[in-house]
Amino acid sequence: MKNIQKTDKQVYKALTAEIKRQNEGIEMIPSENYVSKAVLEALGSVFTNKYSEGYPKRRYYGGQENTDTVETLAIERAKTLFGAQHVNVQPLSGAPANLAVYSALLNPGDTVLGMDLSHGGHLTHGHPVTLSAKIYNFVRYKTKENGTIDYEKLEELVQKTKPKILLAGFSSYTRQLNYRKITKIAKKVGAISMMDMAHIAGLVAGKALPNPVPLFDVVTTTTHKSLRGPRGGMIMCKKEFAQKIDKAVFPGLQGGPHMNNITALAIALKEAQEKQFQNYATQVLKNAKELERGLKKRGATLCFGAKTDNHMVLINTMEKWGLTGKQAEETLDAIGITVNKNVLPDDVRGPLDPSGIRVGTPAATTRGMKEKEMTKIAVWIDGALTNSINKKEIARIKKEVRTMCLRFPINKDKK
Ligand code: DSN
Secondary structure, eight states, rough: OOHHHOOOHHHHHHHHHHHHHHHHHHETTOOOOOOOOHHHHHHHHHGGGOOOOTTOOOOESOOOOHHHHHHHHHHHHHHHHHHEEEOOOOOHHHHHHHHHHHHHHHOOTEEEEEEEGGTTTOOGGGGGGGGHHHHHHHHEEEEOOTTOHHHHHHHHHHHHHHSSEEEEEEEOOOOOOOOHHHHHHHHHTOOOEEEEEEHHHHHHHTSOOOEEEEEEEEEEEESSTTTTOOOOOOEEEEEHHHHHHHHHHIIIIOOSSSSHHHHHHHHHHHHTHHHHHHHHHHHHHHHHHHHHHHHHHOOOSSSSTOSSSSSSEEHHHHHHHHOHHHHHHHHHHHTTTOOEOOOTTTTTTTTTSSSEEEOOHHHHHHHTTOHHHHHHHHHHHHHHHHHHHHOOHHOOOHHHHHHHTTTTEEEOOOO
């Protein structure tokens, strides 16, 4: 970063502080990860200088011979990895990807059935604060007491509300969805089936979880979560929806694609085809299971039947420790474990200070941490939340966290 150091001391200071923070703490926000050096290089490459509205071979500006190469590589690699008929790699992130699908396939006022945010869904799946909820009619379904989805009830709701899109997918749900049941229900009423697999895309690519892409009409994802690529979004769909979706992304919602991100995505998708990536994906699940076990052993209350089938756990911090999600997040920040406060199913508290936290394993796994480290992390989480006002104990745990982290540097490509 010699040039940044020379040009801008303030930014340099923040950047070096962030490198230290990432190295000396454990990243356990389930949607975060560490990209490879190759992906980072591509993000900082000269492709950031280029405008390339349109799609490969159909651009509006000249000088596209190299942008066409990288965008085509990204598309073809995504098709191979996920078995997709059509791929659009231009959405700037997950929210614009979802909005593009809605605007491509719905008319204002049309109904979408999506998972309730507090039951694991996502803001862009119809939360009233979003623009899409003002345009379309979102109806939300919930999970059962035991954390699973009542598919018979879902079918009743679908029959009653006749949605144009039946949407699956989540940002804090820890269980495996039954893709076949969901797509079958959608078919019965002639609804388009859509899955937002942002959280688990890397686990699907690494063959650790079932692949929804061949089953659903449309699948959206971000590219920077478990998939370990640059920040961005992607839409995969059946051929019949391709034209509408491409048009909705550009020129419908976006202008020039961020070609440096698309270049980085092409690289990340190549990395995701390697055997090492499959080992990583399998280890992410093993680590989450160990975290689940360690926390349950210490009496923590976990949501969704106290079980995880994926990379994260949702913890009720009020029940065992009497701490709100915000207090728990701050306490864990103080020991160097980064998590995020999160609402729980039908939470009586608000999103800025909810009743729990969300903890996930992709980033720690990328760093090389395994079950042994997860056991320690569960002990540290419980120790810190139990002793949140004991400064000496918090300082002691922080030291242990830092010592362990330094054994797993973030800037090593050992995936
Ligand atoms: N912010 C993402 C997450 O943390 O799950 C979802 O958009």
